[in-house]
Amino acid sequence: MARITMREAISQAVWEEMERDPDVFIMGQEVGVWGGTYAVTKGFYDHFGPRRVRDTPIAESAIVGAAIGSALTGLRPVAELMTINFAFVAMDHIVNEAAKLHYMFGGQMVLPLVIRTVGGGGRQLGATHSQTPDAIFAHFPGLKVVSPGTPADAKGLLKAAIRSQDPVMFIEHATLYQMRGEVPEGDYVVPIGKSVVQRPGRDVTIVTYSKMLEVSLKAADKLSQEGIEAEIVDLRTLRPLDMEPVIESFKKTNRAVVVEEGWPSYGVGAEISSRIYEQAFDYVDAPVKRVAQMEVPLPYNRTLEQMAIPNADDIIAAVKEVL
């Protein structure tokens, strides 16, 4: 196993899949000559050439729509949307086409499509470039929504997404690309739709994913110094949602905090806590607590922006409330 960054892990996954399967190709803004705006596809253009590494116009509907069309012919496009904020421009193709075609035509159409995109705030990019709208995409039956929190999961889940016969939104986090971790070399695949315990504990269950996994782990370390052992369940996939490890953990701890970077209203925390009440009501010792972004468009100013995004102290405070 090598210790590499999230960026390298993602790059490795795409590279290896392109080497393995000639039907896999990438398309998107600046994925080619530029090497990817987050440098994930650096070197791809020179190695794989313009047929398989396709720079597109800045036209998200065309990117996602054409990716869908090519997937229908049996190709395996990995279409990159520079940020998830731009996915709204392609919303019709994600929601009305990608999520529906298989069902609407009675199973005739199969689209092995991956939309790779980047979300999250914290980089002073202002309200339109800092959103975490993952829950919106997880709302639609027909889509699979994956959002890894470790380099190993990023590699394994992206490989699974590329091999999937279903359309997958693969949501990366802009501030995690430099995160380092042990990543298995070669053919390492993590199945989509499996939540996992990232840190064992006995006192409280923290349910989270993506960037907030890192923040939750920090909070758990601090809590540990006070003798509070938090168990952290990483969802990894938002749809299909695997509640089993969450419920199993909750039955042990009887207390839960759900941590997400996006807004709380109609969000991931709302969904998880509702399911905990539905599936483990008899085990509830305290109301499930949500930690999420303040209900404001994210401001540019660094101090204000940081105030709005959940941090380890917010998580610690929430844990103490439920204990």
Add this chain to the structure above:
Amino acid sequence: MEKTEYLDLYHQMVVIRRLEESAAELYQSGKIGGFLHLYVGQEAVSTGLIAARRPEDRVITAYRDHGVAINVGISANQVMAELLGKATGISKGKGGSMHMADVTKNFWGGHAIVGAHLPLAAGLALGDAYRDQKAVTICMFGDGATNIGFFHEALNLSKVWNLPVVWVCENNRYGMGTTIERASAVSEIRHKADGYGMKNQVVDGMDLLAVRETALQVFDEVRNGSGPQFLEIETYRFRGHSMGDPERYRQQEEVKNWQENDPIGIYHQHLIKDGIATEEELQQVVKDAEAVVKASVAFAESSPEPAPEELFTDIYVEE
């Protein structure tokens, strides 16, 4: 063309016409739900285009899709059963009027968001270009679709990537109830293709043979690497936009004038005048077509409803 082919095209147009007339009645009697957009008056467009394609050529269209469905060879039974939402429908009763497809016949739907299938068409063509397959993607849409962003993104991408697509605008003069002049900055739709440096031409959509002839030539050029091309096909829908259309936006006289140019009538006259078929032979084709449609109604009405478990199938390939 052989005589049998001429007669087959006549048969296809009459099947579409009669099938839709039956569908209108079934809609009025409540047996067909949702929206029903009839193709009546435009039959020569899809019939001529599909007659010119090869099996490897792909076709994708908008929600006014019954004509293409029949032309590509989906049986009248499967079309009618889909309209009635039955398990035997081409989309298992899950798609309805606007969502018919048969991928085994290279027909990729039936898409109901105006213009949204144009980027998909670029992608279908990309699939062929990627594998160096000589095939054309025929993408049909209405004049109304040329005002939405998808249209422009798709045309631009197809030209930038030199994709083998034929963009076919079925100009029936109205986007729902709004005339071209009230909705589009240019009234001659084909000029929009000029903006993308794309070869384009206008075709008389009431003349099946004119459509077929032009399509044969254009498909051939595109198949051999000309890059995308644009066809504006002038046509007219004799019925409203959908069954719920009060048609306050046009004069009955205008509708009548166009109806005198009925594409089936024009083709009929052509077949007689050129001595390709006799009146008796054409009457027989009409009778056969009517029998096909009548049988399709019986088939659809007697077909089973989808099983309740069908509600949960086909959401994902891999659960």
